[in-house]
Amino acid sequence: MLDVVRSTDAASAAxxxxxxxxxxLSGLAGLVRRLAGTRIGLVGLVIVGLLSLAALSAPWxxxxxxxxxxxxxxxxxxGASFLLGTDEMGRDIFARLVWGARGSLxxxxxxxxxxxxxxxxxxxxxxxxxxxxxxxxxxxxMDIFAAIPLLVWAIAIVxxxxxxxxxxxxxxxxxxxxxxxxxxxxxxxxxxxxxxGLALAEAKADYVAARRLQGAGAxxxxxxxxxxxxxxxxxxxxxxxxxIGIIIEASLSFIGxxxxxxxxxxGGMLADARSLAFSDEWWVATWxxxxxxxxxxxxxxxxxxxxxxxxxRRRDGGPAL
Amino acid sequence: MWFAGRIVSSxxxxxxxxxxxxxxxxxxxxxxxxxxxxxxxxxxxxxxFEHDRGLDRSLPAQYSAWVAQxxxxxxxxxxxxxxxxxxxxxxxxxxxxxLVAVTFLLTLAxxxxxxxxxxxxxxxxxxxLIRMLSLMAVSVPGFWLALILIxxxxxxxxxxxxxxxxxxxxxxxxxxxxxxxPALSIAxxxxxxxxxxxxAAVIEVLGQDYVRTxxxxxxxxxxxxxxxxxxxxxxxxxxxxxxxGYMFGWAxxxxxxxxxxxxxxxLLTAITQRDYPMIQATVLVVTAMFIVSNLVADxxxxxxxxxxxxx
Numbered sequence: 341m342l343d344v345v346r347s348t349d350a351a352s353a354a355x356x357x358x359x360x361x362x363x364x365l366s367g368l369a370g371l372v373r374r375l376a377g378t379r380i381g382l383v384g385l386v387i388v389g390l391l392s393l394a395a396l397s398a399p400w401x402x403x404x405x406x407x408x409x410x411x412x413x414x415x416x417x418x419g420a421s422f423l424l425g426t427d428e429m430g431r432d433i434f435a436r437l438v439w440g441a442r443g444s445l446x447x448x449x450x451x452x453x454x455x456x457x458x459x460x461x462x463x464x465x466x467x468x469x470x471x472x473x474x475x476x477x478x479x480x481x482m483d484i485f486a487a488i489p490l491l492v493w494a495i496a497i498v499x500x501x502x503x504x505x506x507x508x509x510x511x512x513x514x515x516x517x518x519x520x521x522x523x524x525x526x527x528x529x530x531x532x533x534x535x536x537g538l539a540l541a542e543a544k545a546d547y548v549a550a551r552r553l554q555g556a557g558a559x560x561x562x563x564x565x566x567x568x569x570x571x572x573x574x575x576x577x578x579x580x581x582x583x584i585g586i587i588i589e590a591s592l593s594f595i596g597x598x599x600x601x602x603x604x605x606x607g608g609m610l611a612d613a614r615s616l617a618f619s620d621e622w623w624v625a626t627w628x629x630x631x632x633x634x635x636x637x638x639x640x641x642x643x644x645x646x647x648x649x650x651x652x653r654r655r656d657g658g659p660a661l
Numbered sequence: 662m663w664f665a666g667r668i669v670s671s672x673x674x675x676x677x678x679x680x681x682x683x684x685x686x687x688x689x690x691x692x693x694x695x696x697x698x699x700x701x702x703x704x705x706x707x708x709x710f711e712h713d714r715g716l717d718r719s720l721p722a723q724y725s726a727w728v729a730q731x732x733x734x735x736x737x738x739x740x741x742x743x744x745x746x747x748x749x750x751x752x753x754x755x756x757x758x759x760l761v762a763v764t765f766l767l768t769l770a771x772x773x774x775x776x777x778x779x780x781x782x783x784x785x786x787x788x789x790l791i792r793m794l795s796l797m798a799v800s801v802p803g804f805w806l807a808l809i810l811i812x813x814x815x816x817x818x819x820x821x822x823x824x825x826x827x828x829x830x831x832x833x834x835x836x837x838x839x840x841x842x843p844a845l846s847i848a849x850x851x852x853x854x855x856x857x858x859x860x861a862a863v864i865e866v867l868g869q870d871y872v873r874t875x876x877x878x879x880x881x882x883x884x885x886x887x888x889x890x891x892x893x894x895x896x897x898x899x900x901x902x903x904x905x906g907y908m909f910g911w912a913x914x915x916x917x918x919x920x921x922x923x924x925x926x927x928l929l930t931a932i933t934q935r936d937y938p939m940i941q942a943t944v945l946v947v948t949a950m951f952i953v954s955n956l957v958a959d960x961x962x963x964x965x966x967x968x969x970x971x972x
Contacts, residue, residue: 487674489951491910496944499932500689587802591914594804595929610805614918618816618823629805637800
């Protein structure tokens with residue numbers, strides 16, 4: 341970064357004074373400050389922040405071992421020794437919730453990372469080369485992808501390939517890797533369609549024509565001109581999609597096709613609690629469900645705030661699932 | 662003419678999807694022969710099994726053979742159970758379709774009025790309340806909601822059976838009430854999402870010049886409301902149609918919780934048995950439903966909006 345404050349010549353001083361005024365989107369810190377300025381954004385930031393903190397610091401928190409089967413303490417109600425009670429196998433629910441947050445958040449964030457990079461790549465490329473074969477091939481491919489009901493395909497594909505780990509060169513990847521890749525791929529068409537529409541408009545703009553006259557190559561125009569300009573309306577969707585990724589992961593884990601036991605996961609904990617649906621141990625099924633609810637509502641609030649801050653004219657979208 | 666083109670492109674997409682699905686079920690790490698014959702089978706037995714069922718041929722050859730037999734013998738037989746896949750689907754599909762249909766009606770009954778009320782009271786308390794509730798609704802995982810609903814309405818209050826489906830033979834009312842909890846478990850998410858969409862669509866129409874003109878001309882409130890709803894519906898319809906298709910995915914999860922004998926049982930059983938032809942058929946049927954519901958939504962949208970018809 342340019343150190344504008346210490347520069348002495350007039351031009352830099354003018355630049356410095358301009359830099360001190362709030363700019364529309366001045367990096368991540370500025371965005372966070374503007375999000376925190378809205379009420380829903382603040383609540384969303386607090387929820388997502390606390391959950392991420394808990395997930396990241398899980399190994400250093402004074403928690404019970406989430407895998408420890410304390411059969412003598414099975415189904416203990418919430419209390420002093422077990423904050424949120426224990427499950428049917430005598431495992432501490434609070435510890436399992438905190439450790440479960442790691443998988444949920446990681447899968448949510450990584451699926452969207454894949455969807456976002458794929459969507460931006462396809463969208464920018466097809467928007468820039470509009471009217472050519474590149475556009476029709478890419479959009480046709482996206483139409484096929486978009487005709488896929490996401491959840492059923494995720495269930496079926498994990499079902500076909502099994503829930504075991506995958507050997508990838510020297511790496512032994514757990515089932516989570518499969519889910520991240522799958523759901524990430526299935527996120528691409530929706531994001532690509534939005535990115536395509538935006539890139540199409542940008543590619544026709546005068547400044548792109550000017551850049552072309554300057555002799556800029558297609559790749560350089562796409563990456564340094566079009567991409568930065570279409571980023572914020574796309575970015576609005578990121579938070580909501582992370583929430584959807586979390587729900588999909590929890591659903592898959594719930595039916596036994598997601599995170600594999602004994603690794604703690606919120607969906608898996610609810611699957612264990614199913615057998616207790618009729619008994620009085622209300623806490624076993626309550627906490628993991630609340631955890632999913634809290635995480636998803638946090639990302640949804642953040643998504644609403646992002647829309648207000650970055651793209652106020654755009655109206656609410658429909659369900660993505 | 663437009664519709665014919667749309668049907669052709671839908672069929673092309675379905676064909677492409679079936680190729681992807683076919684390839685996926687053939688790229689499995691474990692040969693179906695190994696699953697059926699067990700770990701003790703000799704290499705010759707495996708070879709004979711694969712040869713009998715054409716599994717040793719190239720992928721394109723296998724695909725064209727599969728397509729060729731579709732009109733004659735449908736999806737054929739499962740390797741594992743030996744049962745006809747068509748029969749299996751004929752038993753389970755109606756359950757899921759009925760559940761999704763009830764879910765869809767519940768969704769419309771909730772989302773349309775709530776969206777309208779929110780739009781008409783924009784930025785006043787009913788709007789704030791509805792928006793807050795809809796935000797919560799889209800954040801509740803359906804299978805957790807299902808567990809809560811079972812506990813409250815079936816176990817504690819005893820109003821409805823906790824699991825299973827009451828056959829139609831025992832009366833309409835009993836049959837319908839046994840579907841309410843699973844349908845509600847799926848619908849809540851869509852009521853939240855679609856009421857937000859309805860609200861946004863109505864607010865957009867309310868801001869149009871022709872609505873202001875109609876109001877200033879002193880047209881009755883009822884007449885203005887009719888204009889507004891008629892013009893707000895097209896964007897709503899297309900998303901509602903897509904939601905109808907998505908609901909099949911959630912039905913797979915929710916049917917498991919309520920132990921309903923629908924596609925969920927067929928698919929999940931096929932997955933545990935590694936019954937690839939059955940998985941393939943189930944997913945293809947759900948995908949076809951999804952494509953058809955999008956097609957129907959497009960058609961309705963066009964009928965509602967004359968401008969699209971002449972485009």
